[in-house]
Amino acid sequence: MAKRNIPKKPNLLEIAVAQVQDKFSSYPSNGLTPQRLAQIFREADAGDVLRQMELFEEMEEKDPHLFSQLQTRKNAVTGLDFEIIPFSDDARDKEIAEFVRQEIEALEDIEDVFMDLLDAIGKGIAFSEIIWDYEDGRVSIADIKRRHQKKFFWDNNDVLKVRTAQFPQGIELPENKFIIHRYKARSGHPSRAGVLRVVAWMYLFKNYDLKDWVSFCEVFGMPLRLGKYNPSASEEDKRALMQALIQIGTDAAGIIPEGTEIDFKESNKATSINVYESLARYCDEQISKAVLGQTLTSDSGGGSYAQSKTHNEVRHDLTVADCKALAATLRRDLVRPLVYFNYGESHRIPYIRFDSEEAGDLTAAADIYAKLIRDIGLKIPTSHLYKKFSIPKPEAGEEVAAPPSPSAPLPLKADPSLLVAHKANDDKLGTQENVDRLVDAAIRQSGRMFADIFAPVLKLLDKTDNLEELKAKLSDEEFVSELYGQMDNAALDDLLQKSLFYADLLGRVKENERSV
Structure with missing residues (x-):
């Protein structure tokens, strides 16, 4: 008998409760010397990062330039929109993604949560504790609280632990309780990977x-x-x-x-x-080079526009990397346990994606895709385009935006000769030869279209010499209805639309001939 996949309940207790002494510091930067700095780093290498984290905190407070650079790096991510993407188009996966989206958007300070986790850019690692709530059989996120890095340490076996009021000697981190965001400015232990260490x-x-x-x-x-x-x-x-x-x-x-x-x-x-x-x-x-990867957009001084643009692109690469790293952390430490507690561990986990594409990048990409499809005939899956431009795929029956071109498909539907001309050179669609074929077919059909629509009026014109009388009759809706009595309203509307399309096409041909 198969074992049922029953979700476990989360730990509802608050583990690393913020204490009054957390706000106090030993201020290791006072009288800082190369010897003292090296000693602080050696302590961190041994696993005790308390003085190193206090030093990093002071560095941000004392140096306005360093503070502004780190804020710029963090705000480049927190200012972006994000979305929850289902693991697949399966209805169950979509339901899970919608539940996760509602839970995350229900947090009023989600941008502050992102900012706290991005503190890992400078310090190498950042911690936030998830406060779970359980009500009516459903697990939800009550709050996410930042925990200072100095409450954590690595023991002699390199096991990450947290100091608490009940266990000042430290305990191992409970499962599915903390969001741990690591930033690797370079390879190595997390205590040495932050930008501030550099x-x-x-x-x-x-x-x-x-x-x-x-x-x-x-x-x-x-x-x-x-x-x-x-x-x-x-x-x-x-x-x-x-x-x-x-x-x-x-x-x-x-x-x-x-x-x-x-x-x-x-x-x-x-x-x-x-x-x-x-x-x-x-x-x-x-x-500036260490934090933003460049100097021209952060420091005053010379530099051409081209250089500044290139440097800004380097900074954008860092933003994209920060977005991907933060999204991966949130998916692993927040979304995964949230899905597990509510749906079980067998279900696939939705993704978090930050909209880190620049407007200029999307415009250039759209032009490239248009040329690949129109000029080369490259076949590109629509799913790829939806993902590339962060556009949600419309559901069945959902209203969608479309360009206003109601008359364009009519000639292909109503006129087999135009359809043949369109299909004959399908591999040359867009070439002058195919355009000429379409124009010739339109000219052949336009005569019949105009004859059909104006035939009743021409018969009246033969029977009367008074144009004013004819104008008055054609202004009468009942008279016009009797005049075209053999044709129902749908057929008449279809005929009018086709005639307008052919008239417009002929007008464009004449306009092109005059311009040449």
Whole structure:
């Protein structure tokens, strides 16, 4: 007997509850030196990432340039629309996808959830805890809460654990409870894969540079105050002279003991003014390259339009990669358990897709597809086109948008000769030869069309010489109905539509002849 696929119930408890101490930090960036930075990295390599994560958090807070670059990288994803795509066109798969879509869209702060998970771009890994709800036999998502990276660590066996209030020594992560988003700026352990690990050294050097730059600006342009005292001066006289030098620098006034002297040496530091700015700008450029993959769209400076466009495309490649990585994480850690709890593990999981295609890319792609189909005759599955342009496939009986061309198919349906002309050179559709065939057939048919529609009117014209009387009769609907009494309304409408089509086609031919 086959074993029933009964979905399990989720863990409804909140595991990594946010604690008051989570907001406190040891501020490892205070007095940061190359030796201390290396020590923090060694601790992270051993599995304890607490100080590294606190340092990364401070780096974003202290460096406006680094903060803006990371925000730009994250907002490039959170600002995009997303959709839930069924695993297949099967009705059951569509039902599952619709359920997942409703659950995710019911979260009011879903963009904040995405932003929290994208924190992995800088730190290498990000965690969010799923708060499940169970009611009336249905599992739903009550909330998704961010968990700070410093609550997690890897033990000596490289097993990922989380510290909780009940178990400060750490426990293994429960199944189907956490969304764990990993970002790999480079290959290696997640603790070493974040972008901030790469730019930490540039941050350190920039900090040294800014500290010296501020000190330089404080005394720039001020003359050197040199005090002179007699060899016989006492220690008290020396201290008084030093205090006078300090007061002159801050208060532009001071007193000195008798017998002492102060000289002013003019500053001549013009050649070193730009050294600090150049180093700070260099560090910013390296940070931009690491975060965005380029510099021209993030830093002021020269660069042609073509260079900027190329650099922006590199940045777009990163956005596409971020979208795919985030979508894969959400499908694995959020969508899969949601489907499992409600439908069982045998059902196929829908996909999440972010609309990361640029408008210019889609326009160029549409032109290419049109040429491939129209000029080359390449056969392309419509399913591929729906997926390429993120267009949902219409359901059976669903109203669809279409170009207004009601009269175009009429001649092919009503006139076999046009259909033959169309089929005769099907492999040359769109060529001048086939167009000429269609025009010739239209001209042959137009005479019969116009004769059929105007024959009753011409008979009346033969019987009357008063055109005004004829005009009045043709304005009478009852008279016209009797005039075409042998023809029902459907046949008359069909005849009128065909005549208008042929008239339009003949007009286009005449217009082309005049233009030539």
